[in-house]
């Protein structure tokens with residue numbers, strides 16, 4: 269199937285593609301792209317710089333120079349109108365002499381919110397908005413969710429066997445999907461501010477949760493473990509690499525945590541790969557944050573077999589009263605221990621948004637996935653279905669192809685090797 273698209277859509281599509289380049293690098297700013305087009309030729313193009321500044325428009329205009337006069341600017345987000353750390357992009361566009369500005373998404377930031385468009389119109393520039401808005405919104409989803417819902421945009425990633433299982437009880441990591449899907453997941457990690465798993469998954473899989481694609485190793489997200497009893501072993505890969513890529517252990521150590529601590533410890537070894545953890549959820553933005561260490565460096569991904577035994581041996585869930593010692597041992601390795609109420613995932617997400625995290629990838633396991641779904645805190649589900657069954661002792665996925673929670677619509681499918689990929693988005 270093919271479709272005739274207008275020049276505006278064609279250039280905006282290119283701008284949206286470009287804007288994805290710095291996703292995960294510009295927090296708390298959005299990654300915006302701008303193209304300056306004169307007589308059908310791109311004379312300037314830029315994306316928001318890592319760290320969030322300079323903004324896209326000023327860089328693209330600098331590249332275009334005098335050629336910007338009379339040109340059209342394509343911007344994925346409304347140009348800013350406020351004096352922040354840099355002067356307003358709307359002023360820069362006016363000064364450049366562009367004749368027309370085409371925008372995909374209007375900026376919800378209260379300092380902008382339509383004022384950027386008015387400034388341009390008042391200066392006699394032709395302005396059009398809403399071009400490829402759905403695609404623009406998808407690329408800006410993290411920023412828009414944090415602005416409007418005051419929490420990160422949450423993507424749930426599930427790798428499901430052909431019989432709907434996430435893994436096998438007690439089997440550690442089980443390969444369900446192939447290398448192409450795994451590469452896609454690593455791209456996703458590179459684009460995302462933080463990645464989250466439950467302690468069951470951390471114990472069973474001893475995951476790195478880093479991005480290990482060649483050239484993108486520096487783009488790993490902050491790693492978060494829901495760990496009510498502080499069971500993450502100091503010998504785990506996560507703890508040992510905390511000085512290279514930050515790790516936050518979300519622990520239920522406050523007064524609200526009595527219930528959690530009163531329940532039996534998760535026991536070791538934990539249940540299965542990315543599945544069946546004992547955690548619930550976590551939270552409490554104001555209840556306290558422990559210090560983070562720094563300095564030192566350890567390999568992110570030690571070769572298989574380098575660790576002496578499974579990580580479960582390192583930080584056993586002895587007595588709940590030992591949590592202070594366990595927390596201190598992790599902190600000494602550079603892990604941050606964040607104290608939260610495990611029953612209030614929404615509070616955890618607000619706390620993460622407050623510290624600048626706009627996108628969160630939930631990677632497991634079954635119980636963590638279920639608790640995010642139950643709380644209505646999932647915006648997107650990326651479902652990878654492998655070709656083989658797990659069979660006996662399988663841990664069921666909370667959702668499988670064709671049986672998604674209400675409110676999710678299928679936006680896109682793809683075939684990655686022998687796997688089927690489905691991309692679902694919450695429709696509200």
Ligand code: AOF
Pocket residue numbers: 297298299300301315316320321322323324325345346347348351352353354357375377380
């Ligand atoms: C643009 N172009 O490339 C980006 C914009 O803290 P500041 O001063 O950098 O402002 C942050 C706000 O700027 C952010 O909330 C959003 O409204 C806008 N981001 N605007 O014109 C850009 N990244």
Ligand code: ZN
Pocket residue numbers: 323324325347348349355356357358
């Ligand atoms: Zn700007």
